[in-house]
Amino acid sequence: MRIPVDTFRLANGLFVTLSEDHTAPIVAVNLWYHVGSANERAGRTGFAHLFEHMLFQGSENVGANEHFELVQRAGGTLNGSTWLERTNYFETVPSNQLALALWLEADRMGRLLPAMTQQKLDTQRDVVKNERRWSVDNQPYGTWWERLPALAFPPEHPFHHSLIGSMEDLSAASLDDVATFFATYYTPDNAVLTVAGDFDPAEARRLVEQMFGSIPRGDGSRPPLPPMDVPPTFGRPLRAVVPDDVMLPRLFLAARAPVFGSDAYYPASVCGAILGMRKGSRLHRSLVRERQVANEVTAFTFDLAKGSDLLVVDVTARPGVSAETLEREVARELDQLHRGGVAEDEVRRATALIATDLVASMQSASERADQLSKFATYFGDPSLINEQAARYAAVTAEQVSAFARERLGPENRASLLYVPKDAEDGTRDADAASDASDPQREAATAAATGVVA
Amino acid sequence: MSAPSPLPAAPPRPPAAPPRPYAFPRFERRTLANGLTLVVAPVRKLPVVSVLAVVEAGADTDPAGKEGLAQLTARALVEGTADLDGAALTDRLERLGTALDASADWDAAVARMTVLTERLGEALALMGRVLTAPAFPEREVERLKAERLADLLQLRTEPRGLADEMFDRFVYAPEARYARPDGGSEASVRAVTRDDVARFYAARYRAGATTLVVAGDVSADDAERLVADSLGAWGGARPEPAPGADRPAPGGRRVHVVAKEDAPQSELRVGHVGLPRTHPDFFAVSVMNSLLGGLFSSRINLNLREAHAYTYGAHSGFDWRRGAGPFAVSTAVASDVTAPALRETLLEIDRMRAEPVSEAELSLATSYLDGVFPIRYETTAAIAAALANLHIYGLGADYFDRYRERVRAVTAADVHRAAREHLHPERLQVVVVGDPAAVRAPLEALGVGPVSVYDAEGAPLA
Numbered sequence: 001m002r003i004p005v006d007t008f009r010l011a012n013g014l015f016v017t018l019s020e021d022h023t024a025p026i027v028a029v030n031l032w033y034h035v036g037s038a039n040e041r042a043g044r045t046g047f048a049h050l051f052e053h054m055l056f057q058g059s060e061n062v063g064a065n066e067h068f069e070l071v072q073r074a075g076g077t078l079n080g081s082t083w084l085e086r087t088n089y090f091e092t093v094p095s096n097q098l099a100l101a102l103w104l105e106a107d108r109m110g111r112l113l114p115a116m117t118q119q120k121l122d123t124q125r126d127v128v129k130n131e132r133r134w135s136v137d138n139q140p141y142g143t144w145w146e147r148l149p150a151l152a153f154p155p156e157h158p159f160h161h162s163l164i165g166s167m168e169d170l171s172a173a174s175l176d177d178v179a180t181f182f183a184t185y186y187t188p189d190n191a192v193l194t195v196a197g198d199f200d201p202a203e204a205r206r207l208v209e210q211m212f213g214s215i216p217r218g219d220g221s222r223p224p225l226p227p228m229d230v231p232p233t234f235g236r237p238l239r240a241v242v243p244d245d246v247m248l249p250r251l252f253l254a255a256r257a258p259v260f261g262s263d264a265y266y267p268a269s270v271c272g273a274i275l276g277m278r279k280g281s282r283l284h285r286s287l288v289r290e291r292q293v294a295n296e297v298t299a300f301t302f303d304l305a306k307g308s309d310l311l312v313v314d315v316t317a318r319p320g321v322s323a324e325t326l327e328r329e330v331a332r333e334l335d336q337l338h339r340g341g342v343a344e345d346e347v348r349r350a351t352a353l354i355a356t357d358l359v360a361s362m363q364s365a366s367e368r369a370d371q372l373s374k375f376a377t378y379f380g381d382p383s384l385i386n387e388q389a390a391r392y393a394a395v396t397a398e399q400v401s402a403f404a405r406e407r408l409g410p411e412n413r414a415s416l417l418y419v420p421k422d423a424e425d426g427t428r429d430a431d432a433a434s435d436a437s438d439p440q441r442e443a444a445t446a447a448a449t450g451v452v453a
Numbered sequence: 454m455s456a457p458s459p460l461p462a463a464p465p466r467p468p469a470a471p472p473r474p475y476a477f478p479r480f481e482r483r484t485l486a487n488g489l490t491l492v493v494a495p496v497r498k499l500p501v502v503s504v505l506a507v508v509e510a511g512a513d514t515d516p517a518g519k520e521g522l523a524q525l526t527a528r529a530l531v532e533g534t535a536d537l538d539g540a541a542l543t544d545r546l547e548r549l550g551t552a553l554d555a556s557a558d559w560d561a562a563v564a565r566m567t568v569l570t571e572r573l574g575e576a577l578a579l580m581g582r583v584l585t586a587p588a589f590p591e592r593e594v595e596r597l598k599a600e601r602l603a604d605l606l607q608l609r610t611e612p613r614g615l616a617d618e619m620f621d622r623f624v625y626a627p628e629a630r631y632a633r634p635d636g637g638s639e640a641s642v643r644a645v646t647r648d649d650v651a652r653f654y655a656a657r658y659r660a661g662a663t664t665l666v667v668a669g670d671v672s673a674d675d676a677e678r679l680v681a682d683s684l685g686a687w688g689g690a691r692p693e694p695a696p697g698a699d700r701p702a703p704g705g706r707r708v709h710v711v712a713k714e715d716a717p718q719s720e721l722r723v724g725h726v727g728l729p730r731t732h733p734d735f736f737a738v739s740v741m742n743s744l745l746g747g748l749f750s751s752r753i754n755l756n757l758r759e760a761h762a763y764t765y766g767a768h769s770g771f772d773w774r775r776g777a778g779p780f781a782v783s784t785a786v787a788s789d790v791t792a793p794a795l796r797e798t799l800l801e802i803d804r805m806r807a808e809p810v811s812e813a814e815l816s817l818a819t820s821y822l823d824g825v826f827p828i829r830y831e832t833t834a835a836i837a838a839a840l841a842n843l844h845i846y847g848l849g850a851d852y853f854d855r856y857r858e859r860v861r862a863v864t865a866a867d868v869h870r871a872a873r874e875h876l877h878p879e880r881l882q883v884v885v886v887g888d889p890a891a892v893r894a895p896l897e898a899l900g901v902g903p904v905s906v907y908d909a910e911g912a913p914l915a
Contacts, residue, residue: 001499023498024827025473061463065759069750073817074469075824094824099467110460126762133718134765134785140610198473214461247606280547285540292596295603319603345548352550359501360567363832 001359003368005383006201007376012217013189016208017372017382019196021365027197029101030090030369031109032377034192035185036083037165038158038225038306046128046165047173049082051181053124055089056080060111064120067104074100077366084149084159085305086377092366095198099207105193106211109186116178125170132164140246141418151240152254152310152414158225159307187218192376196369228307232256233412241323243421248295249323250316251330252416255407257311260303261379266391267399268301268407272311273350274342274400275299275333280349283315283333293321293329305378311407323419331410338408341401351392358389475827477853478836481673487687488661491680492840493673496833500570502669503833504577506584507841510562510657512635513695513775519645520630521637525597526650526657527555527562532593535586539593542579549576553583559635559698560775560845562658567834570670574679581683584663587654594647601642605634609909612713612886613785616720619711620884622911623702624726624779630698631776659689666840669833699776701726701880706902708883710893712914719791719887723798724781725880730773730846737871738771740863743818745769745805745872746782750817752801757784763794775846780876788888792895795883799901802876809869822860889914 006018037048058064071078076093091101136142146162153160193212195204233256258264276283276299287294296316301309313334317326361367372382480494512523531553532539546553549572555564564583568576608614618634625632637645665684667676728738739747746753746769757767763786772778782802786794830836843852881901885892889906897904906914 021498024831025475026828026831061466065750065755069817072748072750072821073824075821075826075828077825077828092828094472094827096470096472097824098470100469103464103467107463111463123759123762127758127765130718130763130785130787131765133787138612138716138718138720138785140607210464216460245610247610248603278543278547278552280540280543285543288600289540289593289596292599295600316603316607318599319606349544349547352548353552356501356550356567356569359499359569360832360834363499363501365831 001362001389003362003372003385005372005385007382008205010188010209010213012213012215013187014212014215015192015376015380017192017194017376018199018201018204019194019368019372020199020201021196021368022198025095025198026092026365027095027098027101027195027199028090028092028365028369029098029105030088030194030196030366030373031105032086032088032192032373033186034086034190034377036085036087037161037163038084039185040161043169043172044177045161045169046163047169047177047181048087049164050124050128050170050173051178052080052082052087053128054116054121054178055108055112057120057124058115059108060114061107062104062115064115067108070100070104076101082163084163088370088373090366090370098195098199098204102207102211106215109188109191109212110215112182112186113179116175118175121173121175121178125173128164129167129170132167132170136164141244141250143242143244144252144416144418147240147242148252148254148310148312148414148416151238151416152234152256153230156226157230157307158228159304184218184222187222188212188215189217190222192373194369194372194376194382196372197365225306230256230308232308233407233409234414235411237410238414239417240415241417241419244418246418246420248317248319249321249326249420250314250418251323251326253313253330253334254310254414254416255412257301257309257407259307259309260301260305261375261384264403265309266395267403268309268311270347270350270354270392270395271337271342271400271403271408272299272301273354274346275337276313277350277353282337282346283313283330286333287315287329291329293318293325323417327415327417334408334413337404341404342397344397347395347397347400351395354392355389358392477830478668480840482850483673483677485660485677485681485685487685488690489680489684489687490664490844491677492664492666492844493671493676494668494836494840495672496669496836498670500670501567501833502570502573502667502671503567503837504565504580505666505837505841506564506580507664507666507844508562508658509662509691509694510653511557511560511695513559513630513698514657515630515637518641519649520633520641521601522645522649522653523557523562524636525594525601525642525645526653527557527564528597529589529594529650530555530564530583530587532597533588533590534582535588537582539590542583546576546579549579551576553580555583557635559631559778561841563841565834565837573671577679577683584658584684585687589647589650589654591647594650598642598645601636602639604636605639605642612716612718612720615711615909616722616783616884616886619709619886619907619911620722620724620781620882621779623707623709623882623884624724626700626702629700631778657692659691660684660687661689661691664841664844666837666844668837668840697776699726699729699778702882705879706881706883708885708896708902708904710889710896710904710906711884711886711911712889712906712908713886714888714890716886716888717788718785719788719885719892720785721791721794721798722781722783722884723795723881724779725877725882726777727771727780728875729775729777734871734875735773736859737863737867738875740815740818740822740860741805741868741871742769742771743822744810744814744868745801748818748821752804753782753798756797756801757786757794761790761793761797763787763790763797767798788891791885791887791892792899795896795901796899799878799881802878802881805872806876806878809865812865815863815865815868819860819863823857826857
């Protein structure tokens, strides 16, 4: 499998990738802006995401909510998403509608502000507050997503604060913030555009130049991110216990890991797959199938490309299993991996699964375009998409074992432990004979919510 | 903020170019000597193949009192065969770079995998052993039961899943299979034994009741040879079809509040029993629902989200099954606007019935459903799933070739008739998972129907 990659750069700095595939009359348009929640200033948590909502509120030549309507009328699918390091916007349309998709993206890249009003901002602010309630506040364990980075990155670090934002900061966002953020970050020299699917390359290039060519590059006011580097490990165990409206204990355990795309990333990613990818993984086999202390397990990397990535293990207890037992069982598995390393056949299981996923995901034009944009944004080289299979295939057991030895020790574990508010039910083992837990210690941890060493 | 942009005039909004032709992938249907049906769609884009084994053993075939048996049986299939225990079987599959996911939905049990072409033969051989010689180890069946019970326990504090489950309970008659979760309730799952699983398998998993769908980088002849090797010796005729599962709850419009104290939001479900998948109004109803709440630019979403900012999103849908699945409007709204959000939802349902949509609005849905069709079938997994549905619902071999013209043929009058005949304001059941202290009085004041309050397990509260 080789994904065709053709690139050029417009005079205003916009980096463009074209990737042809004529198997169906479909084309994906995908824009990554190199701005995410990491770029937010103090007091404006959640703004990058709120701003993403505003990009669907029209631009100089597009009415409020018309963006969605025009793409759907054209027979297309679309959305956007905000992440710590980037914000993306994407549509997949019938290939005869490529010009429309490019025109819509160009109009909001070049001409957003004339369409911005206080009323639109107020409405989207309330929509986002409801999104926060829906995905975080009214969802069991829903705060994990903001608590885990807060635990794993120091307070001044750009990845520390909440991506969805606090209600207070969302309330404070103003139209001036919108104008400043737009002028600072939504410029062609801070974006990459990918077109993947069924198009004529000369025509696509002409359309891109016509639609985007007149948009001026940024004025150079984009502030650099503060230093993102952190030591390779936390240096000591970090731990927070969160009593929540949940029925079962659940542990999110993060380790600092090499940044996405680096040489050291691939063994770390494979290590995550050995631990928690599918039912043959170590944690599933041991904790779910054999010892039956967990109901669900998974492990994954955040794929952060700056500073430090996180490898996260996510384990939910079986009813009757205490939080303490759960934590101890996960620690036992990690200790074993840390000290004993992995076997070659575990690596091959993981890389075989990853190899299939890499090929299967490339069937979708939208996914292809998004991956090309990702490598273009982070490394300036979308053709890296074609090296991923070989990078994974080259990973050895020795490399994975070295990663585990260096990064999975107790001094590099940040544990975020959710326990049922009603501690009587959730923190104590139902079957005391199978587990000699210490009720006194459990009561103490269940009451603490801060970070404790 | 209305200063003109400093850029040169924008290029005009571009018109669409002429559309390029598209055809749903060609496929062949063959019947093996043992009665097993094989459907193959050769798709040569990338070196990957998806395989679905579809067995007529869905949740609608669960025996009364043992609801969840179909789901447990499907999941237990991949937990060991006569010669490989569950861990070894999992390991063998995953070393081939694939996983065999088996589960049962309402209409069928489905085992699915996606595998690189070069490993298709080995993976199909393992799939054949799973389908023809599962061992159902007692320990693994008991573990799967315990995992289902844990999921049910989690549901008590998970408002979205809880709202869906309670909605089914109030929309269907208590004795209807659709009133109860497809994976079973606590009591019914506890009642299932390993022998029940083995008996259910023996009665339902048969070559004559099974369709293998293969989509991807393989020819029909090669697929047939591989499937015959792995499943050709399997026997068994097709068993009796399942009885009806969709009897509606008696009585009129009611509001059911499921208590979640101090919830910052209410999970809202509004609807009634819908239609079976094979209903002749499928296309008119699909277009009507797209305009009501199926699309982002639908009436309900634009009203609740963009006009009132009550919610992050609101959606309506018909759940198409062999029997009449539910029609539901689903949304989550801030607690203090629960009653106004319900009022607006009911108004939009009434408005859809009151007068025909304009041609401009109609074309939003028809051009979307027409245009998006090729985008839905980019992957071998999506093509295989579509062909499985074709078989499960008996939609006809030319269904996908005619789909787009049938969408385009829907008129505003068809949409109006579909709304009048298939939306039933007087039968609507309303489920609110939320804080009774915040929502009960405003809901009573709205006067849409009697309001009752329940706990998270559905027991009435005073």
